[in-house]
Amino acid sequence: MATIYDVSQLAGVSLATVSRVMNKNTNVSEKTRQKVLAAMAELGYRPNTFAQSLASNCSNSVGVLVSQLDGPYYGPMMAEIEAALRADNRHVIIAVGHSDAAQEIDSVEFLLSKGCDALILDVEAVSDDYLIKLSQSSTPIVLINRYIAEISDCCIYLNNELGGYLATRHLIELGHRDIAYISGPAKKHDATERLEGHKRALAEVGVSFDPALFFEGDYKEDSGVEGMHYLFGQDKTFTAVVCANDQMVSGAISVCLERGMRIPQDLSFVGYDNIPFARYVSPKLTTVNNPIHEMGKMAALWLLKHLYKHDIEVENVFEPELVVRNSATRLG
Amino acid sequence: MATIYDVSQLAGVSLATVSRVMNKNTNVSEKTRQKVLAAMAELGYRPNTFAQSLASNCSNSVGVLVSQLDGPYYGPMMAEIEAALRADNRHVIIAVGHSDAAQEIDSVEFLLSKGCDALILDVEAVSDDYLIKLSQSSTPIVLINRYIAEISDCCIYLNNELGGYLATRHLIELGHRDIAYISGPAKKHDATERLEGHKRALAEVGVSFDPALFFEGDYKEDSGVEGMHYLFGQDKTFTAVVCANDQMVSGAISVCLERGMRIPQDLSFVGYDNIPFARYVSPKLTTVNNPIHEMGKMAALWLLKHLYKHDIEVENVFEPELVVRNSATRLG
DNA sequence: ACTATATGGCGACCATTTACGACGTTTCTC
DNA sequence: GAGAAACGTCGTAAATGGTCGCCATATAGT
Incomplete structure (x- = not known):
């Protein structure tokens, strides 16, 4: 696997310059930029995520914890989250909580140990206090399907x-x-x-x-x-x-x-x-x-806004609507 | 966040020793082991995954690419994969291919760029040749729901x-x-x-x-x-x-x-x-x-066996069975 | 000519793994 | 019983592949 060093050699520039064209493109001339890009293409260079994460302390990953993966409920939500994050080159790591407090906490720890930048949680069993405390740690969280007054800003929920x-x-x-x-x-x-x-x-x-x-x-x-x-x-x-x-x-x-x-x-x-x-x-x-899919999408957008500093609007509370079909009829 | 260095200081040993007790416990005396363990507990030490991955070139993550996340089909599969891998402290990164060749290839690249140790693919649009070539790269793949003679060993499929x-x-x-x-x-x-x-x-x-x-x-x-x-x-x-x-x-x-x-x-x-x-x-x-859920589980077990060297049995081909209920009846 | 700014190089990290070797103790051999 | 070999235990230091601040230099504007 080609490294940033190989690229710099081929392009005839320094390591830092290559790094610069990969990140903020500020302070690098278009000519150099192209040279570097060409070198990267020629080598089939692919940045090493681990090294990036280690050096920048940012993994571009968000952990998503849901109660269950089967059933008709979480699929649409996950789909929206994946799509929104993926579009921004971020990836999602999944974990399942099974609506059990111990497993939910274990899953949060698991996700944290995997170095997620943030967590999207659809948890049911864990206490409000736990979540409030968790929200004060360094990794941001957003709650789906749950309202906690003290941390209402990061709650995405249905009425x-x-x-x-x-x-x-x-x-x-x-x-x-x-x-x-x-x-x-x-x-x-x-x-x-x-x-x-x-x-x-x-x-x-x-x-x-x-x-x-x-x-x-x-x-x-x-x-x-x-x-x-x-x-x-x-x-x-x-x-x-x-x-x-x-x-x-x-x-x-x-x-x-x-x-x-x-x-x-x-x-x-x-x-x-x-x-x-x-x-x-x-x-x-x-x-x-x-x-639920809109709420999933909104959770992802919330993260894009607050964590990755995108300039977008997010809304926290969703209103349910009645869908009238054929399973209920007038009495008599 | 405490580092391995802090632990080594507190325990009065070297970095290497701490690293040793975390990985293979070979060649470290029980006394030292306990000292280190105690120091880790005291500091609430949590190993830095990125540094581990960088140094060991193993991320303990597997990428799972499915056609879609909504719908009743992939939930059970994902659930089994997550459970099996999680039990072994590995995590799953998801990506969606939408049954489109370009998106499937893009997703594979995405997953690869995220440093997955292996890929579980449920792809439909991409060609056999592409998959055969992919299977020859350094990251192992396992195919769900698809049979390709040339790489039959890593195919988990239904008849x-x-x-x-x-x-x-x-x-x-x-x-x-x-x-x-x-x-x-x-x-x-x-x-x-x-x-x-x-x-x-x-x-x-x-x-x-x-x-x-x-x-x-x-x-x-x-x-x-x-x-x-x-x-x-x-x-x-x-x-x-x-x-x-x-x-x-x-x-x-x-x-x-x-x-x-x-x-x-x-x-x-x-x-x-x-x-x-x-x-x-x-x-x-x-x-x-x-x-499908058994196939998902089997894909995860396949990886555990081949990639992470667990000693387990896996089977590749599953037989469908008729489930007789009430939507079909005798003619006449 | 002088200054502001764009550009690129150097090197110090980031937290871990691991090869290599040091050292002390045990065991083997003659 | 002494010296050597083997072994278990542990430390040193070199990777691993990046990011980023700092500084030097080139370029442009006035």
Whole structure:
């Protein structure tokens, strides 16, 4: 592998000059520049990243920590992050936290030990305090899907409460009053926020929240199945179900279809996230759009702005929107 | 940040000794070892990866290049790769090729420039020759989802032809003879292989392949929709459709349901890939299992074995299996 | 001619690995 | 039992391939 030294010899200039044309092009004449470029091309020179990182203390890498890689949720986010960073010649190192505090912390340490310039974190289990402390260290972090008042500037998040509200209000507007709710795990912030929105919509029309029509799932399809079995097991009537994500809806609906029920005539459903499949499942899912890919992109742009000093605008909070399709209908 | 020098001072030993306890612990007495370990703990020492990589010419990173990050397909694969490598304290750098030759090559260059120890490639557009040449360079590569005879040892792939065969044979066994086929893009190897399998199954029972019952899609849901519109537009009868992946099935089925057709009574479908959603879509998809996560894991293990010299067994070729659920039924 | 500025060279780092060799102790051999 | 060989342990110093500040020099502007 050719080194910067070889290039300097071939071009007939000094090491520093070669280094200069690679970095800031300030203070090097166009003629020299071309000579050096030609030499680099001839040698097929490729700068040694490790040496660069060691000398400059900048790795051009950002660590991305997500809860999981499978499932329909994180793919679009990662795709946007990769694209935005890649366009700026930066690379992303991935790590998975599995929604477990110990593993999340371990992953952060791992990423830090790999010398990332910054971290993009989608963490659920770790405490606010931990993140606040982490944000004070020398490597910047940006949080996706989480709001912490003390470090709000580096939080990119969705107004989950509003999303939960929109889902339930939609059903209310369709005449439903007996609305069951299949939630995500209580330990996850977004799950509790969505539930809050649901309760607010209920309260707004004077309907009290009925714990018997509530089931705590884990965001996976199977818990949608479990949730429906549980709800059918209760001796309560309900005409609609809101699920805290689309995956649980799909599990829930499959139970109903197996029982010969018609959706949405016999039971209305509203989901959350608007994952790609929501449009192709039958019936097409009425759901709340979660612009996760935009949030991923914004996290990357945030870094470009704050860490790598690009001059761009970033926004921190995203608003969910209701997407009306065919899984919920007017009561009666 | 504490350096190895600080540790050596505190422990009262030389730099080399500290380095020795970090790497091969050979030739360092237990007493010194403990002193050094204690000093490292006291200082919260964390080795500088860049310096390590520069000096040892090993980055402990592997680049993973996939066609896309969104969609249901690559998540499970990435998850397995990350887990396997992470367990060995290695990290993965991601890049996306978008099924385009120029972008794939650019991504390979990118990954190489980032100093990866090895590359895991799931590339579709790039030529065999390019990959053969690449495999002769100093950084090892392993290919997922692709078979190239000249470098078969580093190929991890699925017997796609067999999968296509199994899908169609299943329908034939159910009495179907007029079987439409919605393919993936002809430029993708797996798509053409699956189609070959389909044709073989047809030929086996003396049914000739009818170009009018063939549609070339692009593996996305929308092209399943397009495909059905096209097929319905032909003046041909058919009683079953095999789609080259599950996403296209889901698009195709949605068209049928909109037309008031019943699946599978009016039309049978067989998919391919067995993506997680195949179980929750209604009807549940009869499909061909594609053990993509196992292939991802195997690629990582291959690297652990060949590059990092672990003593493990790896297998290169995976066999698809038919998963019978409810989207295809006996004719008549 | 004088000064401001553009340009290029020198050399000190950056934090680690590793070849080589020093040194002390053990073991072998005669 | 003495000298030599072998061995285990550890330190020195030379890479590894860059970046960057500082200084000298060439060039241009006034």
